[in-house]
Amino acid sequence: MRQAVGAITARRRSPADRISPAAYLPTSRPHEARAAYGTAPDARRFATVLTAVAPSATGASAGFTYLVKLLGDVSGFSPSRVDTLLGAFGVACPAGVAITGALIDRFPHAVLATAVATRAAGMLGLYAAGTHPVAAVLFLVLVGGALGPVFMATQNEMLHCAPGRTDTALAANSAAYNIGIAAGAALGGLLLPLAGVRPRSSPAGS
Numbered sequence: 001m002r003q004a005v006g007a008i009t010a011r012r013r014s015p016a017d018r019i020s021p022a023a024y025l026p027t028s029r030p031h032e033a034r035a036a037y038g039t040a041p042d043a044r045r046f047a048t049v050l051t052a053v054a055p056s057a058t059g060a061s062a063g064f065t066y067l068v069k070l071l072g073d074v075s076g077f078s079p080s081r082v083d084t085l086l087g088a089f090g091v092a093c094p095a096g097v098a099i100t101g102a103l104i105d106r107f108p109h110a111v112l113a114t115a116v117a118t119r120a121a122g123m124l125g126l127y128a129a130g131t132h133p134v135a136a137v138l139f140l141v142l143v144g145g146a147l148g149p150v151f152m153a154t155q156n157e158m159l160h161c162a163p164g165r166t167d168t169a170l171a172a173n174s175a176a177y178n179i180g181i182a183a184g185a186a187l188g189g190l191l192l193p194l195a196g197v198r199p200r201s202s203p204a205g206s
Helices: 002-012 043-064 067-074 079-103 108-129 133-161 166-195
Strands: none
Touching: 043 108, 043 133, 043 166, 067 079, 067 133, 079 108, 079 133, 108 133, 133 166
């Protein structure tokens, strides 16, 4: 039985399938690639970006644990409406990435600062104006739109300011971001049952 299956498989393989996978591997050494090192190495800038990305990710991830409860308990949306709003939140993310992609090469430093500030403004807006459904939707979309660009902008910064190899710098940035996500989720999970979300001060329609 095994021999028959093997014979059928061998007959169905095309000549291209028989080529060794090694033929598809790059022939240049990793350190010889154009993107192996930063275009403008700057250890201070590198440290600044890493220092900013971890707390930014922590704050955002902690805030995300509140979104569903805030939209339901504070903004007054029904569970079905909350599902729709989370879908809009997800759609806003690639839209923000597309806009950032068009600007990031021309304004790399400004894009990073703007993305972080936009996300912070959106989350503060949800807290301050969450009782108003229309405002809550606008700030929710703002947060979603800034979600992807923050990481995208920091990765782009690594390609510029990496003091050594860019692959090491990119890995460090990813590690800092993921540590922030994990820390924020843990922090939000601990605080939400204890402190709850912002108390609803006025009735809001859905």
